[in-house]
Amino acid sequence: MRAFYYFLIGAVLFYLDSLIALVIPMQIGGRGIIFVPHLLLMYLLIITIYKKPSIAVVLAIIFGLTTDLYYGTIYGLNTFGYLLFVILMDFFFKVYYRDHTMVFIGVWLFTIIFEIYQALIYGLLGLIKFNLWDFLLFRLLPTAFVNLLLLLIVFSLIKKLIKKLDLPIDRKA
Numbered sequence: 001m002r003a004f005y006y007f008l009i010g011a012v013l014f015y016l017d018s019l020i021a022l023v024i025p026m027q028i029g030g031r032g033i034i035f036v037p038h039l040l041l042m043y044l045l046i047i048t049i050y051k052k053p054s055i056a057v058v059l060a061i062i063f064g065l066t067t068d069l070y071y072g073t074i075y076g077l078n079t080f081g082y083l084l085f086v087i088l089m090d091f092f093f094k095v096y097y098r099d100h101t102m103v104f105i106g107v108w109l110f111t112i113i114f115e116i117y118q119a120l121i122y123g124l125l126g127l128i129k130f131n132l133w134d135f136l137l138f139r140l141l142p143t144a145f146v147n148l149l150l151l152l153i154v155f156s157l158i159k160k161l162i163k164k165l166d167l168p169i170d171r172k173a
Contacts, residue, residue, distance in 0.1 A: 003055070005161075005165050006047065006051075006055060006059060006165070007059065007062070009043065009158075009161060010040060010043055010044070010059050010062075010063050011063075013039040013040045013043050013154075014039075014040050014063060014066065014067070016037070016039055017037045017038065017039050017040055018070075020035075020037040020039075020146075020150075021035065021036065021037055024146070026142075031138055032138065033138050033139075033142050034138060034139040034142065034143065035142045035143055035146045036115060036139070036143045036146075036147075037146055037147060037150055038111045038114060038115070038143075038147055039150055039154060040063055040067070041082060041085065041110075041111055041114055042107050042108075042111055042147070042150070042151055042154060042155075043154070043158060044056050044059055044060050044063070044082055044085075044086055045085065045086065045089045045106070045107045045110055045111075046103070046107060046155065046158050046159070046162070047059065047162070048086050048089045048090050048093075049089065049090075049093055049094065049096070049097050049103050049106075050097060050159065050162050051162065053086065053087070053090040053094075056086045056090075057083065057086055057087070060079075060082035060083045060085075060086045061079060061082075061083060063078075063082065064078045064079030064080070064081070064082040064083060065079050067079075067082075073122075073127070074121065074122075074125070074127075077118065077121055081114055081117055081118065085110050085113075085114055088110070089106065089107075089110055092106070093106045100155075100159075104151065104155055107151060107155070108144075108147065108148055108151055111144075111147045111151070112140070112143070112144050112147070115139070115140060115143050115144075116140070119135055119139070119140075
């Protein structure tokens with residue numbers, strides 16, 4: 001039953017991502033500044049470190065498919081991305097599970113790299129006109145800043161929820 005709560009938290013964060021993206025659009029000098037929250041990805045990465053990676057992999061597949069179907073741009077982009085980043089997070093950061101600062105930095109860096117990954121795929125497929133400076137100034141920097149603020153808020157909350165939902169079956173060995 002407690003495993004269902006991991007899914008429920010992910011679903012809430014999925015909808016919070018959408019709500020935050022709708023609430024904070026911004027324009028300066030006629031240029032649109034794009035803020036892309038990645039609460040769900042950050043949650044999956046935190047689950048990867050503090051629980052078994054298999055839980056995060058299952059959630060990554062479920063929510064990746066949900067995100068692909070909901071936004072409907074390129075099917076498989078988020079599914080593959082979430083899965084790839086969960087596996088990479090487990091590979092590179094599993095030794096840091098006690099160092100919360102390193103996990104925090106890793107989650108934030110992987111969130112930024114995920115944004116670059118999405119932009120590169122869209123650019124390679126010709127779905128967007130990719131201008132490096134515009135991408136850096138009007139999308140990557142604002143996205144990195146917003147996700148840093150969101151991670152500051154969400155990181156400790158998710159860690160507390162994970163501790164509260166702790167079961168021996170889903171602990172890291």
